[in-house]
Amino acid sequence: MPYLVHTLQKYPEIALFLTLGVGFWIGNLKFGKFSLGVVTSTLLAGLLVGQIGIKLPSALQATFFAMFLFSVGYTVGPQFIRAIKSDGLPHVIFSVIVCVAGTATAIVLGKMLGYNAALTAGLLSGGYTNSTVLGVATDLIQQSGVSRAQIQGALALLPISYAVTYPFGTVGSSYLLANIAPKLLRFDLAKECEQYERDHGGRTAVGTTAYREYSARAFRVTNPSLIGKSVREVEAFFNHDIFVLRMRNGDEAAIVDCTRDTVVTEHAVLAVSGSLTALLAHEGQFGPEVKDVPLLDFPTERLDVVVTSKEYAGKTLGEIIDTLFDEPGRGVFLNKVTRSDVSMPMERETRIQRGDVLNILGARQDVAKIARVLGYADRPVEGSDMAFMAFGIVAGSLVGAFTIHVGGIPFSVGTAVGAIVAGIICGHLRSTMRTFGYIPAPAIWVFNNVGLNGFIACVGLNAALGFVGGIENYGLSLFLAGTLVTIVPLLVGLVVGRYVFKFHPGILLGACAGARSTTAALGSLQEVAKSNVPAIGYATGYAVSRLMMALLTIVVVRVF
Numbered sequence: 001m002p003y004l005v006h007t008l009q010k011y012p013e014i015a016l017f018l019t020l021g022v023g024f025w026i027g028n029l030k031f032g033k034f035s036l037g038v039v040t041s042t043l044l045a046g047l048l049v050g051q052i053g054i055k056l057p058s059a060l061q062a063t064f065f066a067m068f069l070f071s072v073g074y075t076v077g078p079q080f081i082r083a084i085k086s087d088g089l090p091h092v093i094f095s096v097i098v099c100v101a102g103t104a105t106a107i108v109l110g111k112m113l114g115y116n117a118a119l120t121a122g123l124l125s126g127g128y129t130n131s132t133v134l135g136v137a138t139d140l141i142q143q144s145g146v147s148r149a150q151i152q153g154a155l156a157l158l159p160i161s162y163a164v165t166y167p168f169g170t171v172g173s174s175y176l177l178a179n180i181a182p183k184l185l186r187f188d189l190a191k192e193c194e195q196y197e198r199d200h201g202g203r204t205a206v207g208t209t210a211y212r213e214y215s216a217r218a219f220r221v222t223n224p225s226l227i228g229k230s231v232r233e234v235e236a237f238f239n240h241d242i243f244v245l246r247m248r249n250g251d252e253a254a255i256v257d258c259t260r261d262t263v264v265t266e267h268a269v270l271a272v273s274g275s276l277t278a279l280l281a282h283e284g285q286f287g288p289e290v291k292d293v294p295l296l297d298f299p300t301e302r303l304d305v306v307v308t309s310k311e312y313a314g315k316t317l318g319e320i321i322d323t324l325f326d327e328p329g330r331g332v333f334l335n336k337v338t339r340s341d342v343s344m345p346m347e348r349e350t351r352i353q354r355g356d357v358l359n360i361l362g363a364r365q366d367v368a369k370i371a372r373v374l375g376y377a378d379r380p381v382e383g384s385d386m387a388f389m390a391f392g393i394v395a396g397s398l399v400g401a402f403t404i405h406v407g408g409i410p411f412s413v414g415t416a417v418g419a420i421v422a423g424i425i426c427g428h429l430r431s432t433m434r435t436f437g438y439i440p441a442p443a444i445w446v447f448n449n450v451g452l453n454g455f456i457a458c459v460g461l462n463a464a465l466g467f468v469g470g471i472e473n474y475g476l477s478l479f480l481a482g483t484l485v486t487i488v489p490l491l492v493g494l495v496v497g498r499y500v501f502k503f504h505p506g507i508l509l510g511a512c513a514g515a516r517s518t519t520a521a522l523g524s525l526q527e528v529a530k531s532n533v534p535a536i537g538y539a540t541g542y543a544v545s546r547l548m549m550a551l552l553t554i555v556v557v558r559v560f
Contacts, residue, residue, distance in 0.1 A: 005052045012461070015054045019046045019457040020450075039131055040166050042453045043159055046460020054461040058142060061458035065135040066419045068451030070393050071444050072132070072546050073423020078431035081424070090501050091511055091537065095544035097496055098515035102128045102489035103552040107559055109481045117141065117560035118154035121553060122161025123478065127485025129169040129518045132420070132546055134162055135455055136553040139416040144557075156463045157474075164475060165482025172486045173516055177509050178524035181494055185505065193506040193531035214333045214361055216245065216273040218295050221264055222287030232260040235330075238282050242274035243331035245363060248295055255295055260330070271295045273331050273362075299364040302335070306434040307356045308375030318348025324370050332362030332370055355432050376435045388426065388437040389447075396422025417550045424547065489516065503537065510534030514541025517549070 008015040023042025103124060110120030121137035124130075141154050182189045221227060226234055231244045247256045248269045256262065264270065269292050272279070283289065307313055312320055317337065336359040337344040337352070344350055352358075358374065360367055371377035400418020430437040439447075490512055497508040506529055513521035514537060525534040 008049070009053060012054050012056050015049050015461060016056060016454070016457055019049050019461060020453060022049075023453055023457065037166075037170060038449070038453055039456055040163065040170075042456045043163050043166075043460045046457045047159065047163065047464045050461035050464025053465065056458045056461055061455055061462070062139065062415070064451050064454035064458065065139070065416060066393050066397065066451075067447045068455060069132065069135070069416055069419040069550075070389060070396075070423040070426070071439075071447035071451060073420040073425075074389075074427035074430070074439060075423075075444060075448070077424040077427025077543075081428045090503075091540040092544050094493070094497055094501055094503075094511055095515040095541045096548055098489045098493040098512065098541075099545055099548040099552060101492040102485060102516070103549075103556060105488040106481075106485050107556060109484060110556075110560065113477060113481060115560070116154065116157070117557045118157040119161045119474065119478070120560055121556050122158045123165055123481055123485060124549075124553070124556060125158075126162040126165030127169045127482035128489070128549070129166060129173065129486075129516055130545065130549045131452055131456070132416075132517075132550050133553045133556075134158060134459070136416040136550050137557060138459065140554065140557045155459075156465075159459050159463045160474065161478060164478045165485065168479070168483055169486045170518065170521075172483065173490060173513070173518050174521040174524040176487065176490055177512055177521050178528045181490075181509060181512075182505070182528075185494065185498055187505045189505060189509070189525070189529045190531070192504065193529040193533040196504055196506055196533050197531060212276065213335070214273065214275055215279060216271055216296055216300075217279055217283070218269055218271050218290050218292040219283070219286035220288050220290050221266070221268050221270060223285055226264055226286070227266045229264055230260065231258045231262045231264065234264055235260075238278070238285075241278035242272050242282060244270050244272050245331050246271040246295055246298065248292065269295060271298070273333075275333070300362060301364045301367045302359065302361045303367050303371060304378040304434070305358045305360060305371045305374050306376040306378050307352055307354055307358065308435065309373065310354075312374055313352060313354040315352055316348060317346070317350045317352060320352060320374075321348070324373060330366065332360050332366045335359040335361055355434070357434060378434045378438075380440065381438065382440065384439045384443045385437050389439065392422045392426040393419050396420075396425075417554070420547060420550050504533070506531065506533035507537035510537030511541045512537075514538035514543075515545050517542050517545045 008018070019042060022045040024038055025041075026045070027038030027041035106120055106124035106127065109115075110123065115123065118137065118141060121133055125133035125137070137158060138155060141151060141158075144151065178189075226237070229237070234244055235242065244258050244262075244264070247258055247262060247264065248254070249256070249265050250267065269290060270286065271292075272286070274282075312324075317334075321334065334346070337346060337350065338357045338359070339353065339355070344356070357378065360370060368377070396418035397415040398418070400415045400421075426437060430439075493512040493515060494508070497503045497511060498505075501508075503511060506525075509525050510522060510533070513525060513534065522534060522538050
């Protein structure tokens with residue numbers, strides 16, 4: 001044991017990874033329906049391991065947190081900007097009201113109980129289940145200009161307050177929203193969500209589906225009307241609903257990739273593609289369907305193509321289809337058109353702009369031809385645009401660190417707020433200009449989870465020695481204050497959302513969970529509702545709360 005303690009003290013990076021390992025392990029365990037969660041488990045593990053006296057540099061802590069904040073902003077940026085500009089504005093205003101209610105509750109309780117900035121910020125972070133508050137408060141306290149001893153004392157209280165209040169913040173909000181709120185407001189959540197799905201096009205499929213809108217099949221030609229005709233004539237015969245891609249002139253003959261001038265011979269086997277509706281409608285007009293694996297064994301690709309070509313930007317969708325989906329893109333199908341991640345109407349009159357994304361499906365070589373003409377092939381890659389991320393954090397942090405003096409008092413939003421705003425802007429830019437800034441979902445998961453929990457581990461290890469005394473001094477009153485910070489903004493949200501904004505019940509509860517950035521509550525809601533409808537309200541609320549709570553933390557620290 002002395003050897004282990006000495007080694008951890010000498011090499012604190014080992015203590016950091018030990019804390020992360022224990023935190024992720026314990027946090028993913030479930031005791032019935034209850035789970036501590038990775039963040040709380042990591043904090044407790046850090047407080048435990050840190051009892052032997054571990055100190056990590058503040059720069060490491062800040063680096064982890066900047067990674068986390070940027071990844072959060074990058075993820076929610078498109079939703080946030082879209083909500084600000086579109087009819088999601090009521091959800092934005094609703095989320096701001098809930099955030100302000102939670103912050104005001106923490107400030108009032110902090111004043112009543114004689115707490116300082118650190119205890120109040122930790123109370124808000126844990127009771128409101130928003131870890132962003134913890135990091136922003138840490139950043140602001142470190143830049144406050146007070147003595148180093150005062151800073152260390154304050155930073156020791158932050159994780160104590162967070163650790164005491166977070167468990168009820170998670171469990172309490174989940175139970176209140178999923179089980180108590182429907183009874184208080186007198187509605188059946190499952191029935192309301194089922195009705196919403198019927199009114200808005202049915203239940204959204206979860207995961208993959210066996211259904212395929214477009215397919216390819218092999219037919220042996222026995223219809224005399226088709227023999228001796230060119231592929232152009234055959235496709236015209238079927239009103240261009242289907243396309244002839246490949247042909248075999250006999251069972252042992254070589255396979256030919258068809259052009260518009262290829263002639264269909266007697267007993268030829270054709271590989272034809274089209275929508276499932278078209279194939280079913282016309283299958284009897286070829287001849288018998290056959291199993292010809294080599295004929296159908298050609299590579300296909302579903303690809304997002306970003307329109308950057310000046311020639312095609314500004315044209316209607318109909319003009320592009322008539323020009324490109326005849327030659328060179330014969331047999332390529334248009335699945336979806338999106339603009340800033342929003343689906344556009346699939347109508348011939350829809351005018352395509354630069355930056356719009358066309359999702360197309362077809363033989364790989366034909367898909368590649370269209371991509372070269374239209375602009376940029378946005379294929380998923382394993383690598384991340386790290387320069388985009390790094391320069392984004394630098395720019396946001398420089399702006400956040402800029403300080404102005406009003407009446408001799410320094411004001412700045414802090415580097416943490418700068419990082420999350422930079423992430424929001426960069427995420428929005430990526431959604432509108434898809435030729436740069438790609439960060440794969442697995443990489444975002446690492447930046448988000450390792451960034452947040454690496455920061456939490458540093459906080460726990462550095463604050464461990466003052467933890468026990470803090471619990472003895474503030475435990476019970478702090479816990480009770482945390483329950484109020486959890487409950488009050490939820491009650492405000494339920495009343496305002498139901499009677500002022502008149503949200504659909506399922507969307508209202510999801511919006512309350514999102515405004516508190518409580519993923520556990522969303523999971524409970526979806527389980528009770530047997531539906532994904534609550535996620536509609538959650539998305540905007542989550543995006544807004546991440547930024548709002550970072551900004552409101554500045555208010556908390558300044559007030560105290």
